[in-house]
Amino acid sequence: MTDNKKYRIQLEGQYRALEEHLQKLEKEREKPIENQDLGLIAHWEKTVANCHNQIAKLERRLKR
Numbered sequence: 001m002t003d004n005k006k007y008r009i010q011l012e013g014q015y016r017a018l019e020e021h022l023q024k025l026e027k028e029r030e031k032p033i034e035n036q037d038l039g040l041i042a043h044w045e046k047t048v049a050n051c052h053n054q055i056a057k058l059e060r061r062l063k064r
Contacts, residue, residue: 014058
């Protein structure tokens with residue numbers, strides 16, 4: 001398997017993970033403020049940021 005193919009597969013996985021995490025974050029934020037788990041929201045925000053970083057890194061590798 002070529003490097004580009006590996007990167008494309010990883011990129012697809014990152015996009016799926018990003019979508020799942022955004023859905024979880026949105027679901028938690030839809031709750032009333034007093035019922036929201038702020039620690040969980042912070043966790044998902046960090047995870048989303050990490051997904052964005054990984055996606056950017058993989059896209060840079062594909063452009064080589």
